[in-house]
Amino acid sequence: MKLICEETISPNEDDAASEADLVFYTIKVYQGQENQIVVCSESNSAFFEPLQQEMAYDREITEDDIDIQWTTIMGNPEPTEEDQLAIAHVSVLEDGTSIGEWKISFVNQGIEWMEAGLQ
Numbered sequence: 001m002k003l004i005c006e007e008t009i010s011p012n013e014d015d016a017a018s019e020a021d022l023v024f025y026t027i028k029v030y031q032g033q034e035n036q037i038v039v040c041s042e043s044n045s046a047f048f049e050p051l052q053q054e055m056a057y058d059r060e061i062t063e064d065d066i067d068i069q070w071t072t073i074m075g076n077p078e079p080t081e082e083d084q085l086a087i088a089h090v091s092v093l094e095d096g097t098s099i100g101e102w103k104i105s106f107v108n109q110g111i112e113w114m115e116a117g118l119q
Contacts, residue, residue, distance in 0.1 A: 001030040001038060003029075005029040006028045007068050008024055008027075010025075012084060015084075023044060024044050025042075026043065027039065027040070027088050028041075029092075035058055035060060036054055036055065037055045037057050037061065037092055038052060038053070039055075039090055039102050045106065047107065048107075057092075057100075066090070067089075067098075069088070069089040069091075070085045070089075071089065072084060072087070073105075075087075087103060087104065087106070088103075090103075090104065
């Protein structure tokens with residue numbers, strides 16, 4: 001597997017009492033030898049188990065083909081102390097159009113996968 005894109009955020013970076021209290025959320029997008037796309041999510045939070053989702057694809061992708069947008073539990077792109085970033089919206093783009101999307105919640109062990117445009 002080839003790592004295409006990796007992004008890590010800390011939703012409590014500005015509010016943690018110590019470095020030991022920092023929480024990290026990571027999204028990694030890989031591509032295999034047969035061009036399948038694998039989206040992995042991980043965190044150092046005790047409330048999150050690593051998740052992995054795979055999608056068949058027929059060509060190579062680059063980091064420019066991956067879009068990751070973070071939102072809070074309430075859907076806001078701008079976090080507050082009471083409404084921290086917790087959801088990653090991961091899209092694989094082909095010519096600017098989404099061909100695969102994942103909505104990964106780092107707070108409730110959830111992943112939603114939406115397939116768009118792939119036959």
